[in-house]
Amino acid sequence: MEEMRSLLDSLMGKDRNETDARKKHSFKDDNVCKYYLIDFCPHDLFHNTKSDIGRCKNIHSEVLKEQLANHEDYKYYRAKYEQKFMRTLENIIDLADHKIERTKEKLRYMSENSKNHVDKKEKIESISNHIEDLQKREEEAREKGDLVKADSFSSQVTTLQAEIKRLNEEPEKVAEPNLMVCEVCGAMKSPGDPITKLENHASGKQHIGFETIRSALTKLKDTVKEREQIIEKYRKEKYAHDEKSSRTERSHRDREHRRRSSSHRRSSKRHRSHDRNSRTHQSNRSKRSRKHSSSYRSRSSSWSRSRERHKERSSIEACLELQISWKGLNKDDSIKGAAEALKKKDAGKNVFETLHNLFLEEKESNKRKHEDLSEHIDKMKAYFDEKINSLKDNTHENLEELKYYLDQLNRNNKDKATDNNTFLDELEIVKNDVNKLKKEKEENINLIKTSMRTYFDKIKGMLSVMNANIESVREELATYKENNQIDNKKKNIEILQLINEENEALNKKMEESLNSLSSDICEATEQIINFKEHMENQVKDIKNETDMNKREMDEKTNELTTNQKKLLNDFYPSEMG
Incomplete structure (x- = not known):
């Protein structure tokens, strides 16, 4: 019964009687025997012998062995498991x-x-x-x-x-006279024993187990460099693939960012034209009102206008300083020229629009940085x-x-x-x-x-x-x-x-x-x-x-x-x- 059960476990898995939802195993799972997947499990060689190392607690399945053989990265996983297998056999x-x-x-x-x-x-x-x-x-x-x-x-x-x-x-x-040790399994034998006894020793479970382990270990030691090359190649290819996918994701994000920024600029232009029309209307009203005002009121209005101009000039300079500090420019070299250019070109524009644009640009750059960081x-x-x-x-x-x-x-x-x-x-x-x-x-x-x-x-x-x-x-x-x-x-x-x-x-x-x-x-x-x-x-x-x-x-x-x-x-x- 035990032999039949172990045979069914190896062919159909230990969970052959469970439901399909619980039966989904992968060869990468921790409870799967990696030694059985690539060659053999050492625990099965010495059962009921003096060198018994106990039963294997992991799953032995032919289905998972086929799953590993059909995997796209079969060479890498085989090389990885063989490294571990070689260490246990050496011990x-x-x-x-x-x-x-x-x-x-x-x-x-x-x-x-x-x-x-x-x-x-x-x-x-x-x-x-x-x-x-x-x-x-x-x-x-x-x-x-x-x-x-x-x-x-x-x-x-x-x-x-x-x-x-x-x-x-x-x-x-x-x-005893002429007693010697078997160099394969460590059992004692005598050359004077009958041929049947020596044949029984050579065909014994313990001797065959150590013989298979020694032959497998010599083969694994011969292919150490090949396994290392396979593992290194897989890691390099994976790193290159990850870099390529990250570059494509970054380019896609940049395109999305450019599209959003262009739509934002169009909307800001529309807002600026509307504000300009409202300002011209208010200026015409103020002109009409100033015609009917007294001299004192004209003096006070001129004084208030000069004060507003001074405020506007100082706010423009502050905005420029803030923009220069954000962009990493030299303050002493560029603030005067930028201020003069703004006074000549955009003296009538509102300072808060420039501030608003600067904040939007900074927000977009921070968003890009945040996306890069999250990626x-x-x-x-x-x-x-x-x-x-x-x-x-x-x-x-x-x-x-x-x-x-x-x-x-x-x-x-x-x-x-x-x-x-x-x-x-x-x-x-x-x-x-x-x-x-x-x-x-x-x-x-x-x-x-x-x-x-x-x-x-x-x-x-x-x-x-x-x-x-x-x-x-x-x-x-x-x-x-x-x-x-x-x-x-x-x-x-x-x-x-x-x-x-x-x-x-x-x-x-x-x-x-x-x-x-x-x-x-x-x-x-x-x-x-x-x-x-x-x-x-x-x-x-x-x-x-x-x-x-x-x-x-x-x-x-x-x-x-x-x-x-x-x-x-x-x-x-x-x-x-």
Whole structure:
């Protein structure tokens, strides 16, 4: 059922059962998988495997794939999505390569342990042979009645048996012979495996998934320059098209402005002619009234007319100053000439008409500026909307990549935690073993010291007994000489010979005991030297393991920092367009 549902989703879309109003999707939507549109989705490759990265939450649709293929800007969108696709594939391959390196280091460490295992076997064999030799010598000593020597041999045997037991109880990680890592997917395999097993590995889901990702990544890396050229060409063409459309809109607005200004000028001319007729009528009335006025009234009227002329002149000059300031002219150079020209040419015109015209022109220019500004603002809005949408797409994609990468980081951290815990457990075991060895060493040294003391005490006792026997024999001889005069020299010679034989036997026994003591001391020194060498080798191994783990931790921290920087660079792109 799940396979049928996924097949229907890929062919008809996940919204195949919804209404037509809600079914209208575009390949540009955020909830559409861009990887599936151009080639394949990596989430579908590792389902139910050790490298599973979860299900894809976006839409996989063949209809949207056809929509992208039929779009007029297909090359641009394909190049854009391929850039993102290449980044995600690089992240997946980086994690896989890191896993491969870690497994290789583990195999190296396990192979070194296997060499140590061979050395340990040889050491156990040599110790067991030495134990057999000591047991034989112990039996011989017991048969001869030399209990001290037999006890020393038995104590040596017990210490060596404890050493064999300790070596057998040491934890080991031994690698299988000829074990190697697959360079594609990171799984472990052996060249000695049967052909069917190797074929099953090569046809497995995980191996095929990493193989397809690696081949797709090599193809994408080969076409990076072509994609960059396509994206740059599209941006230039779009910019040129926007400029052309803005120029056409500007020319259309200018034509509209000229048309409005011409109609406004015609209407202002009509108003001016009407005002001129009204002014002539008023002037005729004032002339008729002035004929009937008195001299005082004529003087006052002349004074008022001069005052009006002065006002008119000053208002004209003010209007000219305002016009010059609006048009950006030099006031000192042009105000006098313009005033004289106005006085000569248009002395009878109304000042408010010129002001009205100036205000209208300024209003039209401000309107044009406002339209240009609004057009520019609309362009900027469209540009920034496009940039915001692209940034949204990039942020959505980067967030997905971040989530995927964080999941992988959490998994790696869990693996690291387990590895560190196992390493700490092994360290504690080694420390306990070292402490046990130290205690056993001290006990063995104390046993050897006590046995040597007892042996020397026994030798001293034997020597004192021998001296006492010699003195007693001498005393007997002296008494015999005093009491009985021996005439036969032969008897004296025989007695002396017996005494010499006894002395020689005692000397031989002393030499044998001293030789056995020296051999025991040499064996004890050899055991102590071997024990020291063994301890030094173990300390070196522990130091090497700690150094290797420190290097691993440093490499992992460096890799984490580089990946975080890469993610931050992807999340905050430096270009704005």
